Structures are given as structure tokens and as C-alpha cells.
Amino acid sequence: MEIGGLSRVEFAFPGPLRDQLVAAILSGAKTSTSGLVVEYERENEPLPKVGQQLAVVDSEDRPVAVIELTELRVLPLAAVDLRHALDEGEGYQSVAEWRAGHESFWHSAEMRAELGDPGFTVNDDTLVLAQRFRLVRAVRG
Template identity: 65%
Template sequence: MTGPHALKPFLLAFPGPLRDQLVAAVLSGEKVATTGLLVEYEVEDEELPEAGERSALIDSDGREVAVVEITEVEVLPLGEADLRLALDEGEGFLSVAEWREAHERFWHSAEMREGLGDPGFVVDDSTTVVVERFRVVERLEVAQGD
């Protein structure tokens, strides 16, 4: 029998308050999509996810809290992000502009630029993004620390 440890990690943001918020939104069913940069996959030499693939959702403490299944993967220019995507991200965005502003703030953060190895990294309408839509297929019991 393969346990959840056989699954690759499904990471949202960096550990801390934002990841905690995003993980909670996934667990509540509000967040059913996430958007990353194609260049992140290239820098990590990582293949794009595929529909049907399952991963372990990881919280800020590095614990596996749920199994998520990718239902759809779409690669598109940032300028084509639409309201459905902004709403499906489950972070309370009511417009594409709000969604984009928050994502640009994250993508332009020092931590993100450092991870990409490009201190001057900036996104624009032509920047290629990877949209993953997913669903929670199993919640995992998380052992509470002492």
C-alpha cells in the first residue's frame, strides 16, 4: 500500500501566514485553483502537472494535510487571466485587477526573485503562467505537536 508520502508536495506560497491562509481556503473548498509562473518550473527543472495527478497539500509546518487531485492544467499569458480564475483562487478577489495585483506583489517579492535567481524579475501581460485547478480528494489527520 502506498501512503501519502509517495505523493509529491503541493506547495502554496512560502511557509507563513499566506500559506496558512491558502491551505485553509483549500480545505474549506473556497480555493480550487492556483497560478504559478512557467519560469518557476523551468528553474526547478520540474515537469508541469497533469490532470489526474495527486499531490500532498503541505502546511507551513511541513505537514501533509490533504491529498489534492489536479483536474485541469492550463498554460496561458498572464494577460488572459479571467474573472473565473480570480474567483476560483478563493482568496476573496472580486476582480481580475485585484487578483493580479496580489499575485504581482508575490511574484515580485525578494524571496520569489531570489528563488528565480533574478533580482530584477518582473511580470507583464505576456508572462506565461500555469493555472492548476484541483479538488481535495482526502483530508489527512494531522498529529498536533506537544
């Protein structure tokens, strides 16, 4: 589904976590995000590209912002650095905190259902897509 000619991007699943992440994007606190490469592979989707603009949607599936990808790195989970963790805008103070929070999300029932694998787990070698972006504009309803 495209919004205004832009591909949409969802942060987490609809609900409190998405609301928190969208608010952090709109405030400028969140300038990076992490995804699993396996999500793209499972959906047979190409990885996003630097310079691509995306429409951020809220929990009600409404476009709320446009972001532009400024840096993309595919790296093993064990190689995620502190700068990336801090720039996620979720209050992490260390890579260990970031990893614990993300493992909890990636091991959730919702994520396992999305991946079609009830026993899905990540490890140090799991490939992560570390994305850096900038807020282009907020979208007013």
C-alpha cells in the first residue's frame, strides 16, 4: 500500500509501542531503527535504499510523517553499536539494554506469528538492518 506515492513504514505493531516510537520520530529523538533481514526475505521484499522516503503510519494506519533513509547497514546482531542503540530514541543507555529490549520484541508472540515461526529466536549472528533516517516533515491530518 502506498500513501501519497510513498511506501509506508510501520514501527512495531499497532498499540502503545508504535505510539511511543512515532512520538519519538516526530520529536526528533528517534533517528535510527532496527529490523531483521529475515523479515524482508520472508516477504520477498528488497531492502530499502539510502535516499528513499517513506510514509510513517500510526496505530490507526494514518500517515503521520515522512522520513528519508540516510544510512543502511546490514550487520550481525552482536555488531550493533552504542551510537545506533542511543539514536533509537527509546531511552537505552547501553547496547545490552537495547539488545534486551529488541530481543523481547523479536521473541514476542506477535513477531513469531508474523514470521510464521513459533520458535523464532535471534542470536549473535542474526542479520540486522540498522537504518538511520531524518524526519522530512510531519503530516497533518
